[in-house]
Amino acid sequence: MSIDWNTYPCQDLYDELVAAPGQGRNAFAGLLDDLKDLGPDELVARQAAAEVAIKEMGITFTVYSEEGGAIDRAWPFDIIPRIIPKSEWDRVEAGLKQRVQALNLFIDDLYHDQRVIKEGVFPAEVLAKSVNFRPQCVGVNPPLGIWAHICGSDLVRDADGTIYVLEDNLRVPSGVSYMLENRLVTKRVFPELFEHYAPLPVDDYPSQLFDTLAALSPRPADYPQVAVLTPGIYNSAYFEHAYLAQQMGCELVEGRDLFVDKDDCVYMRTVDGAKRVDVIYRRVDDLFLDPEAFRADSTLGVPGLMRAWTAGTVALANAPGAGVADDKVVYAFVPEIIKFYLDAEAILPNVPTYRCMDAPSLAYTLEHMERLVVKPANESGGYGMLVGPASTAAERAQFARLIQQDPRNYISQPALKLSTVPTIVGRNLEPRHVDLRPFILSADRQQVTMGGLTRVALRKGSLVVNSSQGGGSKDTWIVPD
Amino acid sequence: MLSRVAENIYWLGRHVERAENAARVVAVNANLLLDLPRGIAPGWAPLVYISGANAQFEADYPDYGEASVVHFLLGDTKNTGSILSALAAAREGCRTIRDFVPREAWEVLNELYLYGRDELERGMTKGGRHAYLKAIILGAQGINGLLSGTMIHDQGYEFLHLGRFLERADMTTRIVDVRSANLLPHTTTELQPFETIQWVSVLKSLSAYQAYRRSEQVRVQRERVLRFLFQHRDFPRAVRHCIEVTRQSLEKLPRNEAALRVSGRLRRNLEAAEPWRLDQQQLHTYVDELQLAIADLHTEIAKTWFPPPLVLEAAA
Numbered sequence: 001m002s003i004d005w006n007t008y009p010c011q012d013l014y015d016e017l018v019a020a021p022g023q024g025r026n027a028f029a030g031l032l033d034d035l036k037d038l039g040p041d042e043l044v045a046r047q048a049a050a051e052v053a054i055k056e057m058g059i060t061f062t063v064y065s066e067e068g069g070a071i072d073r074a075w076p077f078d079i080i081p082r083i084i085p086k087s088e089w090d091r092v093e094a095g096l097k098q099r100v101q102a103l104n105l106f107i108d109d110l111y112h113d114q115r116v117i118k119e120g121v122f123p124a125e126v127l128a129k130s131v132n133f134r135p136q137c138v139g140v141n142p143p144l145g146i147w148a149h150i151c152g153s154d155l156v157r158d159a160d161g162t163i164y165v166l167e168d169n170l171r172v173p174s175g176v177s178y179m180l181e182n183r184l185v186t187k188r189v190f191p192e193l194f195e196h197y198a199p200l201p202v203d204d205y206p207s208q209l210f211d212t213l214a215a216l217s218p219r220p221a222d223y224p225q226v227a228v229l230t231p232g233i234y235n236s237a238y239f240e241h242a243y244l245a246q247q248m249g250c251e252l253v254e255g256r257d258l259f260v261d262k263d264d265c266v267y268m269r270t271v272d273g274a275k276r277v278d279v280i281y282r283r284v285d286d287l288f289l290d291p292e293a294f295r296a297d298s299t300l301g302v303p304g305l306m307r308a309w310t311a312g313t314v315a316l317a318n319a320p321g322a323g324v325a326d327d328k329v330v331y332a333f334v335p336e337i338i339k340f341y342l343d344a345e346a347i348l349p350n351v352p353t354y355r356c357m358d359a360p361s362l363a364y365t366l367e368h369m370e371r372l373v374v375k376p377a378n379e380s381g382g383y384g385m386l387v388g389p390a391s392t393a394a395e396r397a398q399f400a401r402l403i404q405q406d407p408r409n410y411i412s413q414p415a416l417k418l419s420t421v422p423t424i425v426g427r428n429l430e431p432r433h434v435d436l437r438p439f440i441l442s443a444d445r446q447q448v449t450m451g452g453l454t455r456v457a458l459r460k461g462s463l464v465v466n467s468s469q470g471g472g473s474k475d476t477w478i479v480p481d
Numbered sequence: 482m483l484s485r486v487a488e489n490i491y492w493l494g495r496h497v498e499r500a501e502n503a504a505r506v507v508a509v510n511a512n513l514l515l516d517l518p519r520g521i522a523p524g525w526a527p528l529v530y531i532s533g534a535n536a537q538f539e540a541d542y543p544d545y546g547e548a549s550v551v552h553f554l555l556g557d558t559k560n561t562g563s564i565l566s567a568l569a570a571a572r573e574g575c576r577t578i579r580d581f582v583p584r585e586a587w588e589v590l591n592e593l594y595l596y597g598r599d600e601l602e603r604g605m606t607k608g609g610r611h612a613y614l615k616a617i618i619l620g621a622q623g624i625n626g627l628l629s630g631t632m633i634h635d636q637g638y639e640f641l642h643l644g645r646f647l648e649r650a651d652m653t654t655r656i657v658d659v660r661s662a663n664l665l666p667h668t669t670t671e672l673q674p675f676e677t678i679q680w681v682s683v684l685k686s687l688s689a690y691q692a693y694r695r696s697e698q699v700r701v702q703r704e705r706v707l708r709f710l711f712q713h714r715d716f717p718r719a720v721r722h723c724i725e726v727t728r729q730s731l732e733k734l735p736r737n738e739a740a741l742r743v744s745g746r747l748r749r750n751l752e753a754a755e756p757w758r759l760d761q762q763q764l765h766t767y768v769d770e771l772q773l774a775i776a777d778l779h780t781e782i783a784k785t786w787f788p789p790p791l792v793l794e795a796a797a
Contacts, residue, residue, distance in 0.1 A: 233577050246580055256788050257485050269484040271636050271786050272735045 003036045003043075003429055013159045014419040015431055016082050027481040028083050034193055035080070040427040043079070046189045047424050050079050053185050075178060076472030079189050082421045082434060082454045085481035086200070092155070092163060092438070093448045095348030098338060100151045100440045103168065103325045105341040107147040110324055111137050121340045122333055126357070129408050130324055131377070132171075134286060136293050137321035140310050143216045146442050148325065149317040150209070150281075152176070155436045155452075156351070157419035164351040164416070165334070166435065170318060170326040172283045176205060176439050177240035178473055179453040180247075186475040199477035200450045205439070206247035208447050209281075213248075215443035216315035217278040224278040226250040227268060229258070231284050231300045241283050253277075255284070260304030266314040279315045280305075286320050327377045328411050329355060352414060356407040365403065365412040369396045372412040374403065387463065389415050418463055421474060423456060433457045435465050436476065451476035486581060487640045488787040489574045493582070494644025496571035497590070500597075501621035502652040503564045504614040506531060507554055509686035511610060516678050525550035531659045532562040548605070555613075556601045564617055565601065568594040581637050586627040593620035639730040643782060646730075650723035651775050656686055657710055658768040680706045687718045704757035707764075711756050720771070721751050727778070736785055743781045747774045 006022040008015075017032065019025040024032040035043065054075055084092075109116050110133070116122045127133055152173025154166040183202050187194055210226065217224035230241035232254050245252035257268050258277065267274035282289065288298040293306035308314045324330070332353040335346045354361035354372070365372060374386040386399045403410045420431030438452030454474040455465035465471040510528055517523075526545035529538045534553075537560065542549040557563045561570070572594045575582055596616060597604075604613030625645070632638055680701045684690040689710065696713065697705050713719035728744050731737050750771070756764055 242579070251483055252580075253483065254485065257483050269788050271482045271484060271487050271640075 002039060005032050005036065008422065008429065008431070010420065010431060013417045013431075014157055014161050016084070016157070016419055016421045016434065017080075018422065018431075025083075026085055028085075028197065028479060031083065031193070031197070034196075035422070035429070043424055043429075044427055047079050050077055050185050050189045053188055054181075057181065057184070075181070076458065077182060077185060078423045078432075078456055078458070078472055078474050079186065080422050080424060080429065081186060081190075081193075081199070081475045081477045082436075083197070083199075083477045083479055084451065086478055087481055088163075089451070089478045092348065095165075095346070096153055096438060096440050096448050097446045098342065098344065098347050099153065099165065099168070099334065100148060100442055100446065102338040102341045103151070103170065103334070104146050104148055104442060106337045107170075107319075107322055107325050108145050109341075111140060111147075111321060116337070116340055119340070121336050123357075126329055126333075126408065127324075130327055130330070132286070132321070132323035132327055134321035134324070136306055137319070140319075140321075141312075142309075142319045143218070143312075143315050144443060146216075147319040147322040149212055149216070149319075149442050151440045151442070152437050152452075153440065155348075155438065156416055159417040159419075161419075163348065165348050166351055167328065167331055168326050168334075169437075171285060171323040172237075172318070173437070173439065174237040174240050174283075175437050175453040175455075176449065177243040179439075179449065179451070179476070180205060180243075182453070182473055182475040197477060197479050199475075199479050202450045205449055206244060208441055209244065210248045210250070212441040212443040212447070213279045213281055213315075213317055216317060218313055218315060219278055221278075225268075225276060226279045226281065227253045227258075227277050229253055229255070229280050229282040229284055229302075231255075231288070235283070237283065244281070253280075255299065255301045258302040258305070260302060260308045264304075264308050264311040264313050266302065266305065266308045277314060279317065281317050286323060289316075289320060328375050329357070329377045329408065332411055351416065354412045356403055356410040356412065361412075362403070362407050365410070366400055369399065369412075371415060373415050374399055374410055374412045376402075377409045377411070387415065415463075418457075421454070421456065423458070423474075425460075430460070432460070433463050433465070434474065451478045482636045484786055484788045486578055487637065488783070489578045490581060490637045491640040491644035491782070491787075493571050493574050493578070494641040495648040496567045496574065497621050497624050498645045498648040498652070499562060500564045500567035500571065501618050502649070503532075503554055503562060503567065504617040504621075505686045505688070506656065507551060508611065508614040508618075509682050512685070513679070513682040516682075517675055527659045528554060531655045532560070533655070534560060534562060551605055551610070555604055565597050568597045568617075578637075581632075583627060583631040585631065586624055589620065589623050589627060593617070593624070596620070636734060639733050640786075642730045643727050646723040646726045647775060647779055647782075649718060650720045650727075651772060653687060653710060653718055653720050653723070654768050654771050654775070656683060657707065658765060676703070677701050683710070689716060689718060692716050707757045711751060711754070721748070724748050724751060731782075734786065740778065740781045740785055743774075743778050747771075747778060750774060 005018060008018050008021060010018045010021065017025055024030065054077060106116060110127065117124050117127065148170040150173060152169040152175060155163050156166045157163050180203060213226045214224050226248065227250055228241050228245040230238060230252060232238065242252055251268065253268055258266055259269065260266055266277045266280070268277050284300050287294045288300040290301045290303060290305040291298045292303050306320065309316050309320065331350065332355045335350055338344060338346045354365050356362045356365055365374065370388045370391065372388045374388070376384045386395060418433040418435060421434050422429040423432040434454050434456045436452050436454050439449045441447045454476045456472050456474050457463055457465045457470070458472045459470055462470065506528055510525065524545060525547050528550055529535055529545065532554070538553055541559070542553065553560055554563055556565045558566055558569070560566060572590055575587055575590055579587060600613055603609035628641060680703060681690060684693050684701065684706060687710065693701070693706065693709050696716070697709060699705055709716065710719055712721045714722060714725065716722055724744065724747055728741070728748065731740050731744055754767060756767055759767055
């Protein structure tokens with residue numbers, strides 16, 4: 001048996017590598033022949049080699065099992081890369097920078113003058129109902145006026161080839177370590193393809209991240225004391241926290257490693273005594289950051305941290321309260337937000353979105369539920385949403401009730417046909433749906449990862465790419481064309 | 482180095498040592514029982530006394546029979562001193578400090594834990610016990626060896642040593658205490674040969690028999706064994722040696738004044754004492770005193786270098 005691209009099913013949707021049966025896409029059409037020449041045996045062998053490498057390298061993510069224990073699972077990875085031509089990526093990168101720049105201006109505005117509301121662009125009642133707006137942050141001036149220093153935006157491509165922004169993650173987006181590790185694995189298993197196509201490197205991310213964080217330091221220094229704050233080993237992204245701390249050469253701390261002294265400065269407890277911390281890359285959610293300011297029962301946070309941050313003695317990335325802009329209802333306003341602050345049209349479009357707070361949109365959503373994806377404002381990881389085409393009548397009825405009870409909390413979007421990438425299934429290559437999460441860093445300058453993390457729904461026909469729900473990932477190649 | 486990391490490394494040292502010591506105690510008791518006549522054989526109860534967890538044991542087990550005690554010491558996850566608990570705690574702690582622990586040492590620890598868990602059933606049978614305990618002891622020694630041979634000898638290494646040697650000092654005193662005070666309370670001439678067997682067993686449980694013969698060159702007798710186990714400078718499981726090693730580690734750490742003071746007091750106490758002159762009751766009191774002093778040293782180390790304990794909100 002051999003690989004036959006003529007029978008590869010790619011009608012009615014956009015495959016990232018296959019333009020039409022038997023025909024590769026754009027300048028990298030040759031990759032189809034390369035894979036065919038390798039043949040199924042070799043591909044299966046290389047996939048196995050990748051899995052061994054992942055185990056050896058200890059790349060894991062943590063899932064909570066039903067018995068209450070946490071287990072580390074090897075990271076599911078498919079070796080066939082997803083390729084995006086550099087010329088197309090340049091436009092995406094510009095669009096992401098524009099978007100995050102506008103979102104940062106928006107957040108800063110919400111915590112100060114609220115011009116965007118006064119001038120009628122953004123409804124006050126949406127803000128009033130936001131669960132991620134933090135009154136404790138009103139009037140605070142974080143360094144450089146930036147709130148979302150690390151943003152992970154999810155991109156999807158529809159059947160006609162358009163790339164849309166699906167959502168922005170401005171709180172504690174994860175996945176970047178897998179992007180870096182996927183590249184290392186691919187270099188091991190496809191050295192010849194790698195040399196030939198020469199995808200642009202991704203591995204300067206840790207130093208860019210350090211530069212971004214260092215730029216926020218209240219004390220100017222070449223190497224300010226930066227720490228990564230993790231909730232601990234039971235967090236699903238602990239591997240990433242440890243990985244980034246190690247790659248940046250800074251301490252990985254838990255809440256109890258830190259304390260705020262009478263001088264309102266943050267210190268970490270070391271064997272040599274207290275040591276002042278300048279910048280905290282926190283991977284702990286807002287509400288657990290500081291029991292004095294937020295949830296009093298949090299043992300993950302640091303009492304007094306908000307006091308120190310407000311006083312400007314320590315920088316927090318992302319800033320508390322930045323999550324106000326990653327609510328899915330706020331998302332629906334991003335094109336207007338870009339227009340308002342930057343006086344420009346959005347380079348990257350949103351997925352067409354119906355805000356159920358508007359009566360016509362609500363009516364439309366209720367009528368067309370079987371064709372729509374309905375999402376609550378503040379859930380992530382694919383939880384709590386309704387995928388219309390895959391739903392039962394009972395589920396739709398239940399969601400209709402939920403939406404009517406609290407229309408402001410819901411949006412709906414047409415169910416997109418996510419693009420696919422050939423993926424090894426048994427001894428065949430079959431299309432599987434993908435998305436893409438690039439990471440955008442913002443401080444004194446903006447940087448975007450070269451590509452990002454391509455997540456793939458490994459189950460046939462599935463659109464759910466989350467690793468907690470049967471998703472895997474692929475290496476993403478940005479290739480000069 | 483973060484205080485929390487230092488604390489985790491310290492407990493890694495303690496837990497690995499604890500697993501090894503538990504294995505030693507069980508192995509030697511099993512051998513001893515084969516040598517003693519039924520009438521005076523002390524059975525398995527003293528092993529629970531060594532661990533100091535009698536109350537907990539009595540709540541969960543019907544009797545001090547072999548099956549109960551061996552299960553308690555090998556595989557009872559409620560008993561923090563059991564081999565399996567100690568290995569699980571060592572492994573869990575090690576997960577948070579993977580950056581500081583050489584990969585091979587982590588792998589050996591991980592394998593040892595998995596072995597301890599998966600082979601437990603066999604380890605509790607009379608036939609499988611010896612191989613199981615030997616594997617635990619060798620595994621723990623393997624971890625120690627890999628750590629001293631591959632881990633960078635910085636502050637973290639000193640904390641590893643502190644944990645290992647405090648645990649060891651504590652365990653040596655416990656073994657001596659229970660063996661000498663509880664096993665054969667009233668020595669009489671007719672039991673003399675068995676007393677020797679008993680002291681040989683004490684030495685063997687600490688892998689000290691050969692060292693004792695070479696160092697003391699006399700037959701095994703109470704006075705000399707006690708002197709050897711409490712005061713020998715160079716035998717690695719003697720209390721004095723353990724305390725000496727911890728002092729050397731303390732000297733390399735910053736802000737060490739208070740801990741050195743406590744350690745110095747402990748050392749003077751050890752050097753001045755003549756435990757072989759004490760009768761069994763007095764010896765027991767002395768050992769209690771030593772254990773308190775060792776606990777004081779732990780407290781001082783924790784106070785100086787470790788993070789303050791988590792204070793959980795009272796559920797009022």
